[in-house]
Amino acid sequence: MSDFSVDLRLLADTYPVGDLELSRVLLMNDARFPWLILVPRRAAMRDLIDLAVEEQHVLLREIGRCAQTLRNMDKPDKLNIATLGNVVAQLHVHVIARTVHDAAWPRPVWGVGERVSYAASALQVRLSGLRAALRIQVTQ
């Protein structure tokens, strides 16, 4: 556990939402898409099947919580859930709420256009809403 840290490229593109039992939850700083990233807090993990089997099931439950949260908040037409990691090898899972009117539809979101950073006020609203829905306490 003590060797865990989030890859610097993931950190640079995201804001921390907080920690679930296994995963750190990050909000992608791209206001075009409601987009969470889960990073299991385990060192040296690349692929889903590198995690212990019981932790894969914990991760699945956390993916489900994040997906349900985005469904409730954003009423998407489809949820995209993916672990790719071709650029950032550290195991991480994207949970993205898609709508037929979004900037990439029907393509996958990766590499499409330019990210649109959240405005400060919208960011705080978003983070507060996510933390309430995911029941994540953040100690200041």
Add this chain to the structure above:
Amino acid sequence: MSDFSVDLRLLADTYPVGDLELSRVLLMNDARFPWLILVPRRAAMRDLIDLAVEEQHVLLREIGRCAQTLRNMDKPDKLNIATLGNVVAQLHVHVIARTVHDAAWPRPVWGVGERVSYAASALQVRLSGLRAALRIQVTQ
């Protein structure tokens, strides 16, 4: 169960490998990438979280079996696992073995270049190998 059928667009692009407990396993007809698709045999499912929770966990185990099979057969640098479904809405999960020398690296595979169909002999070898590794019996 009786209402289940695989979307015609998925069928057109794949060969059937066979059935696991929950999922039909398909081989994408693209020799550039070792690429399986799992389709849970349940009618009217769109998103992962539409499946009953216990079946989500069955699906996770089947994803793990497919991922381990591709890892053993193809020695990939990374496994891409994703449920997108922006084009074909029926719930299906991609399990793709990626290498740093493949035709799309480091991009996701979707929409990159033209598919390369398997030659008949290579297809039979591939299907036989997959069925043996996944312990799928096919009745003729």
